[in-house]
Amino acid sequence: MVLLLQVLVSGVLLGGLYALMALGLALVWGVLNIVNLSHGALIMLGAYATWFLYTGAHIDPFAALPIAAASLFALGYIIQRGILNLVIRGPMFNTLLITFGIEVILTYLAQLWFSADFRTINPSYAGSNHALGGLTVPYVQALAFAIDSVLTTAMWMFLLRTRTGRGIRAASQNLVAARLYGVDPKRIYALTFGLGAALAGVAGGLYGTVSQINPYIGGPLTAKSFVIAIIGGLDNPLGVIAGGLFLGVVESLTALYVGPTYRDVASFGMLVLILIARPGGLLGRTA
Amino acid sequence: MSESLLRVARLDAGYGEMPVLRGVNVDIRAAEIVALVGGNGAGKTTLLRAISRLIPSQGELRFDGRSLGGTTADQVFEMGLVQVPEGRQLFDHMSVEENLQMGAYARRDKTAIEADLDRVYGIFPALAGRRRQLAGSMSGGEQQMCAMARALMARPRLLMVDEMSLGLAPVIVDSLLDTMARIRSEGVTVLLVEQDVHAALSVADRGYVMQIGEIVREGTAKELESDPDVRRAYLGEIATASSPGRAARSRATGRRMED
Numbered sequence: 268m269v270l271l272l273q274v275l276v277s278g279v280l281l282g283g284l285y286a287l288m289a290l291g292l293a294l295v296w297g298v299l300n301i302v303n304l305s306h307g308a309l310i311m312l313g314a315y316a317t318w319f320l321y322t323g324a325h326i327d328p329f330a331a332l333p334i335a336a337a338s339l340f341a342l343g344y345i346i347q348r349g350i351l352n353l354v355i356r357g358p359m360f361n362t363l364l365i366t367f368g369i370e371v372i373l374t375y376l377a378q379l380w381f382s383a384d385f386r387t388i389n390p391s392y393a394g395s396n397h398a399l400g401g402l403t404v405p406y407v408q409a410l411a412f413a414i415d416s417v418l419t420t421a422m423w424m425f426l427l428r429t430r431t432g433r434g435i436r437a438a439s440q441n442l443v444a445a446r447l448y449g450v451d452p453k454r455i456y457a458l459t460f461g462l463g464a465a466l467a468g469v470a471g472g473l474y475g476t477v478s479q480i481n482p483y484i485g486g487p488l489t490a491k492s493f494v495i496a497i498i499g500g501l502d503n504p505l506g507v508i509a510g511g512l513f514l515g516v517v518e519s520l521t522a523l524y525v526g527p528t529y530r531d532v533a534s535f536g537m538l539v540l541i542l543i544a545r546p547g548g549l550l551g552r553t554a
Numbered sequence: 555m556s557e558s559l560l561r562v563a564r565l566d567a568g569y570g571e572m573p574v575l576r577g578v579n580v581d582i583r584a585a586e587i588v589a590l591v592g593g594n595g596a597g598k599t600t601l602l603r604a605i606s607r608l609i610p611s612q613g614e615l616r617f618d619g620r621s622l623g624g625t626t627a628d629q630v631f632e633m634g635l636v637q638v639p640e641g642r643q644l645f646d647h648m649s650v651e652e653n654l655q656m657g658a659y660a661r662r663d664k665t666a667i668e669a670d671l672d673r674v675y676g677i678f679p680a681l682a683g684r685r686r687q688l689a690g691s692m693s694g695g696e697q698q699m700c701a702m703a704r705a706l707m708a709r710p711r712l713l714m715v716d717e718m719s720l721g722l723a724p725v726i727v728d729s730l731l732d733t734m735a736r737i738r739s740e741g742v743t744v745l746l747v748e749q750d751v752h753a754a755l756s757v758a759d760r761g762y763v764m765q766i767g768e769i770v771r772e773g774t775a776k777e778l779e780s781d782p783d784v785r786r787a788y789l790g791e792i793a794t795a796s797s798p799g800r801a802a803r804s805r806a807t808g809r810r811m812e813d
Contacts, residue, residue: 430659437645437656444643447606448708449631449660 269401274519276402282515283412284473286508288488289495290419291466297501298439298459300359301351304366306492307485308373309464313339313471314480315377318386328388329410332472336465343464347457355456370485377482388475411473416508418469422462423504435459494538500548509549513537559584559743560605560617560635560712567604567611574600575611576767582712587734587744589754589775592764593787598747599640601764602714606630606637617712632660634711638718640747642701646690650681650700653689657707667707674703677733695726702733712743719750731757751788755779763787 292306303309313335320331346369354361396403426432437445438455446452474480474488491514499510514534521533541549562580566573574597582588590598604611607627615622617633625633636657645653654674658667675682678699684692689700698718705713715734719727727750735757738744748754755761755775763771763784771784778784 430655433648433652433656434659436648437659440645440647441643443608444639444645445656446608446627447631447637447639447643448656448704449628451626451628 270523273402274523275516276404277408278516278519279512280404280408280412280515281519282512283415284408284470284477284511285491285495285515286419286499286511287415287466287473288470289492289499289511290422290504290507291463291470292489292492293496293499293501293504293507294422294466295460295463296496298435299347299351299355299456301355301362301366301460302359302493303460303463304363304489305346305370305373305485306366306463306467307487307489308370308377309339309343309467309485310471310474310488311377311480311482311485312342312373313468314388314475314484315381315386315471316468317472317475318388318480321388321390328390328472328476329414332414332469335468335472339468339471340461340465343467344457344461346464347460348453351460352453352456355452370489374482374485381482383481383483385479385481386475387479388472390476393476405477407476411477414469414473418466419504419508422466426504431455431458491534494534497538498541498549500550503550506548506550513549557619558582558616559586560745561614562601562605563614563616565601565604565611565613565615567600567609569600569609574767575604577613578764578767578769580762580769582743582745584743585738585741586760587738587746587758589751589758589761589778590745590747590764591749591751591754591761591778594749595766596764597767598764599716600767602637602639602716602745602747605714606635628660631708634709636705636708636710636713638701638705638713638715640716640720642697644689644697644700644704646688648689649686650689650692651685653700653704654681654707657704660708670707670709674706677706677736678703694721695723698722698726698730702730706737706742710742712745713737714745714747716747717749718746719748719753727753751784752779 288310292303295301295303316335316338317328317331320326320334321328350365350369351362354365392406395406397406397409426436434445434450434455435458437448438450438452442452495507495510495514498513499506499508514537517533517537518530521529525533558581560580560582562578565578566575568574578601580590580601590601592598600609603609605615607622607625607630617630617635620633622630645656648656651671654671655667658670661667680696681699681703684696689697692700702715718730731753734744734746746754746758755778758775760774761772761778762769763778771778771781773781
């Protein structure tokens with residue numbers, strides 16, 4: 268019983284991180300209709316940014332997150348403004364091809380500059396736990412989970428309550444009307460992609476505190492984010508949170524009761540099941 | 555004669571390689587209601603798209619003395635050229651109030667926006683009770699009101715309304731036309747683009763008739779209404795668009811039924 272609870276707690280903590288990883292992908296997908304295959308590479312860069320700030324400048328990894336986010340925002344803004352805006356209204360295949368190319372370039376630049384060695388971000392408190400009636404909750408993962416929740420909520424509030432957030436939603440719902448009402452799509456798109464990249468940056472920093480990093484983590488993380496975005500649906504960030512937590516718990520249970528090698532089988536199996544049963548996503552509109 | 559608010563001269567525009575407008579001249583003076591009428595495919599919507607800078611054009615486009623050459627859609631919107639597009643084009647998954655706030659997207663004067671919301675709900679009381687409702691879930695007439703209210707939130711200087719009557723019951727069209735007259739009395743210039751010639755000319759001061767990308771007639775609303783060519787074209791359009799019996803009924807009420 269305690270073991271099951273422990274697995275559930277770990278699954279939820281892992282799921283929070285998953286949700287944050289997928290949030291940026293879902294945002295860009297929903298607004299720009301771009302499935303950003305370089306999303307995982309941006310997560311990887313966020314992880315390295317945090318690692319460098321920690322090992323090089325001795326900045327606490329959690330304090331380094333805003334810097335990682337700001338750098339990735341700038342990179343994302345430039346990628347959208349300079350490259351993706353050129354093909355934004357073209358066929359989806361073009362954007363898939365281009366974002367795949369960006370992923371390859373970023374991955375091999377990372378290998379060239381940062382080497383293929385595994386890195387870890389290990390602050391002094393990395394191993395500390397909080398014991399909670401027989402359950403252990405690692406501090407780092409709990410803090411990461413708190414940041415995930417705050418950021419996801421903030422993102423949602425931003426989209427719902429602010430003028431710019433409304434502009435982003437307007438552009439995704441009706442581009443012609445948005446242009447007629449003063450929304451500059453190039454700017455809004457660059458901003459959205461920048462935000463998606465910034466979220467990837469933070470997710471990467473947090474990933475680095477709970478897991479090892481190397482230049483090749485991007486691809487699998489893109490796939491995972493993709494699965495979560497589909498499970499949750501693109502309609503609202505709550506769906507992404509639900510999708511992330513769901514996947515985190517399913518993977519943890521699978522790892523315990525079936526075996527760690529079957530984790531990905533479970534996540535992609537879930538994807539297939541959801542696509543059959545609820546094609547709009549867990550919380551999405553049933554279409 | 556006063557200086558025109560909007561001056562369109564020798565304007566050519568189209569989509570890609572396909573030209574639609576050829577040498578179009580239109581002048582609109584401040585606080586006028588001008589009707590632009592013509593059949594389906596005459597190029598009316600294309601002209602609006604060119605004015606709103608959604609598509610490129612050659613020739614002269616001047617608003618309040620300023621050339622629109624080199625401006626973008628969001629810039630002309632900020633200058634007060636506001637469009638109520640054909641088919642409403644609301645943000646369907648936003649509430650009515652959010653749609654109205656999108657109308658004020660270029661504005662930063664928060665308190666004035668709040669005041670304008672109240673003012674616009676005063677003009678369209680049917681919307682006031684539906685602030686939280688998703689715009690896409692309302693009836694056609696309510697959606698058209700929402701689209702006009704959204705445009706008013708931008709504090710337009712020139713309001714361009716495209717095919718307002720399409721798909722609406724005559725009684726709703728009448729009340730929207732009354733609203734148009736009220737908006738003009740508050741100093742807003744209106745360009746009314748309509749296939750429903752009779753409806754448009756009933757509130758307009760002047761009008762232009764467009765055919766296959768060219769302006770073929772212009773004059774006061776009275777002149778156009780009594781012009782034999784316009785009458786023939788207008789009646790002919792009805793005879794082909796619907797059964798004779800229905801055309802006769804529409805003539806009697808002065809409206810074409812769409813739904």
